[in-house]
């Protein structure tokens with residue numbers, strides 16, 4: 001059965017969703033599934049924009065056959081050569097022997113690394129600003145290197161004013177008939193996953209994202225068609241503003257995020273105490289997570305979301321508790337910066353986690369550690385330590 005939908009003049013959605021996959025990229029939990037989007041433009045020539053992951057290739061091929069309804073496929077534009085979008089290229093080339101692959105020099109290089117077929121007779125290399133005409137539609141190409149792979153480009157159809165944006169503006173979450181963001185409760189039900197998708201997968205490349213946004217700002221965009229998640233045709237500026245906030249490492253909201261690692265509960269109790277005192281000082285929007293319980297992709301996303309972060313960890317064999325250490329290293333790898341943070345350590349005989357957490361945080365750009373060192377808890381936060389936590393709450397509230 002075909003599962004396609006017309007989304008604009010001559011333009012069809014031919015992608016599909018996967019609700020079975022547990023971990024996207026074998027690391028990010030996706031309870032709401034994920035979609036692999038692909039688009040077809042039927043003009044004098046037929047143009048397919050990107051393919052899909054193996055897991056949904058059967059549905060995708062059925063969609064492509066249905067939309068083409070016996071026509072040949074002339075072009076496959078490849079905006080991104082990551083296997084979640086290019087796993088079906090070989091099948092497309094076999095099934096449509098006249099189809100030519102359109103991509104930049106790096107695109108073609110990467111395809112030849114993933115596949116061993118010879119593309120020399122079947123490819124068309126494009127550069128930034130080149131135009132490919134299919135008849136009524138003409139497609140121009142904007143290179144978007146390192147958003148989040150080096151070969152990434154985005155394609156603009158000057159007739160429909162659609163920007164085919166590759167992974168940019170994508171999100172986790174399977175599509176359920178409503179393909180457009182304006183058909184969904186996006187802010188309520190999708191924004192958290194869009195943020196988690198962006199920050200975990202693309203977050204390291206804020207500078208490159210800003211460069212691409214700048215180039216794209218000269219285009220008159222009526223619709224954004226990403227490779228994952230819903231299509232944008234209303235309120236596009238609102239979503240672009242979110243991207244600008246994330247890409248420039250600004251906090252999205254005033255608020256305090258508390259992340260702790262605790263074995264027996266003493267560190268956890270101290271963080272509950274700190275949260276109450278923050279509340280006394282008028283702080284709102286406080287969120288607290290156990291780093292052993294909540295997957296680090298959610299924690300990383302929230303570290304970028306809020307303006308102030310408290311990291312609290314027990315000492316574990318003279319080290320930071322492993323879940324906390326890996327979160328901090330993950331933040332560093334994602335260029336986490338520009339935040340006010342506090343550090344709390346706990347231990348019973350040789351406290352080391354505070355010093356080591358501060359070392360990692362100091363190696364990041366523009367991260368201010370309140371008091372420039374950790375607040376220490378000796379086994380359990382007694383009266384003296386509570387006073388230090390009061391002072392910490394006061395400093396964070398200011």
Ligand SMILES: Cc1cc2nc3c(=O)[nH]c(=O)nc-3n(C[C@H](O)[C@H](O)[C@H](O)COP(=O)(O)O)c2cc1C
Nearest residue numbers: 262263264265266267316317318347348349350379
């Ligand atoms: C495997 C293991 C290793 C530990 N290593 C240290 C250590 O190197 N230094 C230290 O001061 N405490 C160490 N501790 C003790 C805890 O950090 C300490 O009891 C802490 O106060 C517990 O806080 P919690 O109640 O939040 O888990 C270790 C505990 C465990 C279970």
Ligand SMILES: [Fe+2]
Nearest residue numbers: 080082148167
């Ligand atoms: Fe990708």
Ligand SMILES: [Fe+2]
Nearest residue numbers: 082084167227
């Ligand atoms: Fe992708």
